[in-house]
Amino acid sequence: MASVEAGAMRFDNFIAGEWAGGQSRVENINPSDTRDVIGLAARSGAADLDRAIDAAHAAAPGWAASTPQQRFDVLDAVGTEILARKEELGRLLAREEGKTLAEGIGEAARAGQIFKFFAGEALRLPGERLASVRPGIEIDMRREPVGVIGLITPWNFPIAIPAWKVAPALAYGNAVVLKPAELVPGCAWALADILSRSGLPAGVFNLVGGRGSELGPRMIENPKVKAISFTGSVPTGRGIAAACGQHLKKVQLEMGGKNPLVVLDDADLDVAVGAALNGAFFSTGQRCTASSRLVVTEGIHDRFVAALTEKLKALVVGDALDPKTQMGPVVDEKQLEQDLAYVEIARQEGGRLAFGGDRLTLDKPGFYMAPALFTETTHAMRINREEVFGPVASVVRVRDYDEALAVANDTDFGLSSGICTTSLKHASDFKAKSQAGMVLVNLPTAGVDYHVPFGGTKGSSFGAREQGRYAVEFYTTVKTAYTQP
Numbered sequence: 001m002a003s004v005e006a007g008a009m010r011f012d013n014f015i016a017g018e019w020a021g022g023q024s025r026v027e028n029i030n031p032s033d034t035r036d037v038i039g040l041a042a043r044s045g046a047a048d049l050d051r052a053i054d055a056a057h058a059a060a061p062g063w064a065a066s067t068p069q070q071r072f073d074v075l076d077a078v079g080t081e082i083l084a085r086k087e088e089l090g091r092l093l094a095r096e097e098g099k100t101l102a103e104g105i106g107e108a109a110r111a112g113q114i115f116k117f118f119a120g121e122a123l124r125l126p127g128e129r130l131a132s133v134r135p136g137i138e139i140d141m142r143r144e145p146v147g148v149i150g151l152i153t154p155w156n157f158p159i160a161i162p163a164w165k166v167a168p169a170l171a172y173g174n175a176v177v178l179k180p181a182e183l184v185p186g187c188a189w190a191l192a193d194i195l196s197r198s199g200l201p202a203g204v205f206n207l208v209g210g211r212g213s214e215l216g217p218r219m220i221e222n223p224k225v226k227a228i229s230f231t232g233s234v235p236t237g238r239g240i241a242a243a244c245g246q247h248l249k250k251v252q253l254e255m256g257g258k259n260p261l262v263v264l265d266d267a268d269l270d271v272a273v274g275a276a277l278n279g280a281f282f283s284t285g286q287r288c289t290a291s292s293r294l295v296v297t298e299g300i301h302d303r304f305v306a307a308l309t310e311k312l313k314a315l316v317v318g319d320a321l322d323p324k325t326q327m328g329p330v331v332d333e334k335q336l337e338q339d340l341a342y343v344e345i346a347r348q349e350g351g352r353l354a355f356g357g358d359r360l361t362l363d364k365p366g367f368y369m370a371p372a373l374f375t376e377t378t379h380a381m382r383i384n385r386e387e388v389f390g391p392v393a394s395v396v397r398v399r400d401y402d403e404a405l406a407v408a409n410d411t412d413f414g415l416s417s418g419i420c421t422t423s424l425k426h427a428s429d430f431k432a433k434s435q436a437g438m439v440l441v442n443l444p445t446a447g448v449d450y451h452v453p454f455g456g457t458k459g460s461s462f463g464a465r466e467q468g469r470y471a472v473e474f475y476t477t478v479k480t481a482y483t484q485p
């Protein structure tokens, strides 16, 4: 068994049950210290992808015919190994993505729990039986695997997002080709390594590294691929949806967010500040569920801003692997430039920079930035309309709950939303009227459970929900069978 702690690693493709290089190799760089080359990852060409799809296509019927017990055993074994190795995997994750060590370990554990959850779901494949409107006929509705599914994943949750796509796909009897983000090949490779020893037949799971802009369109065009599940940016997601429409392919998209956290006058200040700090800045703000808009009523506004600013001053930014670090680096230079550009845009729009927003020079070369908090912003400003995907949050001051709700809903996105209040009336009203797929009361808008549906409304998501029991919708197709006994 290869160890992910070993020096310079090779993150190969995994195709038809065998490890293979791609067309070329690309360096996997540590964003906390760019001198640290974690490994060399396969950059695949069209032929590599085609081989992976062919392998999945050949293996799909066998896996579709596997018993629930076989599926349970594989997924349970994968979950057990991930959980047993969560520190080591979390370390690899923190090293390649820049999340803190604690966050990395937490995410690895979440991936293990997801496999355990879907191991159980493999035993509980739902079906339905109804009487026919015609006499003497029985109807049953059964769920069958879709076939070969292409999974395209982003860099910000390098093990949890592959896990929450791969685990249900396998639990419901599909074969998969996983194309992870090029920035984070290590975690996908580690997952493939664990799957390779899980008893899964060759070809059911395939890993192909490489450029999404080249491999993605080719994957969608291939008639052997029956469905695509994607998490990433809005423009890429829209392009994938259009291409899948062209090829009449099932598609599921999880994209951006501009998630509001409403703070009302009657909120517990410590709870509100804690939720904002965690929701906006943990994981360096690189979460589609990040609380990037802080919508605060005027009675608590100044106290909230002062208390949050104090927390930000004390937040330790540094190397993700240093246990003292509370916020790691941004994932790469391109994302850092995007974050800094939005700080400038917000300044020019008239936002007041209450804290941070500068590139930080630490004792090692990395993509460090001070968390940025803007105040005096309006919801018409670009900083409140476009996803930054970094440690940048802006406060919008509002009169009362009604205005807060209107501002919270005035967005093209609808992934998650939150409210901090001690009023049951306002909490209940917000849960009913917030136009988001996930609503949280007195909690951060990010960091959600693994066993319940994940997804949003409006421009944030498209297609069936991910995670929990609801994942069955995307990863199966329904057959209606009539019998006259």
Ligand SMILES: NC(=O)C1=CN([C@@H]2O[C@H](COP(=O)(O)OP(=O)(O)OC[C@H]3O[C@@H](n4cnc5c(N)ncnc54)[C@H](OP(=O)(O)O)[C@@H]3O)[C@@H](O)[C@H]2O)C=CC1
Residues within 6 Å of the ligand: 152, 153, 154, 155, 156, 179, 180, 181, 182, 183, 210, 211, 212, 213, 214, 215, 216, 217, 231, 232, 233, 234, 236, 237, 239, 240, 254, 255, 256, 257, 287, 288, 335, 338, 387, 388, 389
């Ligand atoms: N909602 C979310 O969870 C995420 C949102 N984002 C947002 O996206 C911005 C850009 O990040 P980025 O990583 O470039 O996001 P992308 O949407 O470009 O990447 C997500 C995944 O899609 C792949 N991909 C890229 N182009 C295509 C294509 N044409 N067809 C199919 N797949 C493709 C990527 O591969 P490759 O890595 O090779 O490019 C990656 O695996 C961020 O600044 C952030 O705003 C980013 C990550 C996650």
Ligand SMILES: O=C(O)CCC(=O)C(=O)O
Residues within 6 Å of the ligand: 156, 157, 231, 286, 287, 288, 289, 445, 446, 447, 448, 449
């Ligand atoms: O907040 C979470 O728990 C998950 C966030 C996520 O999936 C994402 O940012 O892509």
